[in-house]
Amino acid sequence: MMMDALVKRRIKPAVAVISSRLLQWAHRGSPLGVLFVLAFIGSAFVPLPVELMLIALVHAVPHRWIKLSATMAAGSFIGGIVTYLIGYFLLGFVEPSAVTSWGLTADWQRVWSVYRSGWGATVIAAVAFGGGPYKIATIAAGATRMDFLLFASVLGMGRIGRFLLVAASARRDPSPSIPRWPRSLRIVALIVLGVTAVSAVGFAALF
Template identity: 30%
Template sequence: MLRRIYDWCVAAADKPYALWIMGAVSFAESSFFPVPPDVMLIPMSLARPNKAWLYALVCTITSVAGGVAGYAIGALLYDSLGQWLIQLYGLGDKIDGFRAAYAEWGALIIIGKGLTPIPYKLVTIASGFAGYNLLLFVLCSIIARGGRFFIVAILMNRYGPWIKAQIEKRLGLWVALGAIVLALGFVIAIKAF
């Protein structure tokens, strides 16, 4: 099954809808969806290393737009949808501490957590809930998310053939490592939140 998904993503790199799907996943991941866009960004960039920059740009733009949606959830819908999402991730009792930290360290929190595997949707919702300056939030999000996705683009563009050979040789191992990193991101978010 993993091989079929990977092969589909690589083959889809030539399809006109692939960019739209990747953008939709990137948007959704920043506001409510648990799967990061890297599951499409990496295979598509491996298939077309010369387009890795475009893919990173699309992920950045759609992730920041999704971040604004997450911010709106936190700012406008926290009492219903936002609180439910925070509770879903088991962080309801830590939101007040996070809000206090925003008063002092908001930009560093957004940039730091936006570059890591910590679920970015938690940062976007908390930013809205904390009433963090929207313009500064967008700027920090561009830096963090752009940094993250363009690092992937640099690696795929420069070392794509070698990375592709390693992934294809040990696909199960790399998927397992990715899942572990994602799970650790949630654990770190719960501990650090």
């Protein structure tokens, strides 16, 4: 209840103000720096409706859709790297003594086995491209010592693909509402959903 009240009274008005300012900057100059920071914060700390902001900006300046989506992807990618590092260094404080004392040894071993197998990349690809528990997945990747180059490569491609897809669909439909995806993009979205569904098996192995 308290969280719902906080969202209604504080977060939503703040997001509305930020979105309005972004649109003003989009017409006057470049909102790229602010957009990068918001994407970073949204992926590393506080959930923000960054996709909706991107759609609004693409509607305002459609000729800059590639720069806008690339900037948002970069900010979100850096945020994912930060949460990976949080998980990586947090492991030294909670494992092995804390995991053992909390009776989570078996659960931790399952998480470890998933992320150190081929499923780890699948899970990261799903949350980076198709959506899902982004922060949890990236923190778990760091905590389980998932190969960093593999993690960064999959995360980067997923974020770029996701935001380019959103921006491209917004550019093709300049209406003020959330755009309807053209047939080609709907096909890509179905593929993403398929990947996400397959990765659900990987998440299921965690429980």
